[in-house]
Amino acid sequence: MTLRETQSLFAGLVGKLIVWVYEQGWELTFGDFNRPDGHGHMPNSNHYIRLAADLNLFIGGEWKTSDCLEWQKIGAYWESLHDLCRWGGRFTQVDLNHFSLEWLGRA
Numbered sequence: 001m002t003l004r005e006t007q008s009l010f011a012g013l014v015g016k017l018i019v020w021v022y023e024q025g026w027e028l029t030f031g032d033f034n035r036p037d038g039h040g041h042m043p044n045s046n047h048y049i050r051l052a053a054d055l056n057l058f059i060g061g062e063w064k065t066s067d068c069l070e071w072q073k074i075g076a077y078w079e080s081l082h083d084l085c086r087w088g089g090r091f092t093q094v095d096l097n098h099f100s101l102e103w104l105g106r107a
Contacts (some may be wrong), residue, residue, distance in 0.1 A: 007050045010101045013081050014053055027058040044106055052100035071096045
């Protein structure tokens, strides 16, 4: 799969994730999706190649910035969508609102 094809897959999967989150009665806002400037994330971040998104979770109007059952459910759902899906909640440096597709061994 080419990078462009992987980017299209990612866009479709993020759409499915967003719909699923809203079906649970929760809300999202967008954080970083694309950082072409190469700043703000780790070196070689998938944000720089349009394969990562940061989403902000709101439950009952409250922004959830720390680990909770809802983040765990969202992360598990994301990972179930495709074998390339990676969730930042599993990273060594936990990043709960990070959703990405693996590309060339990086998430």
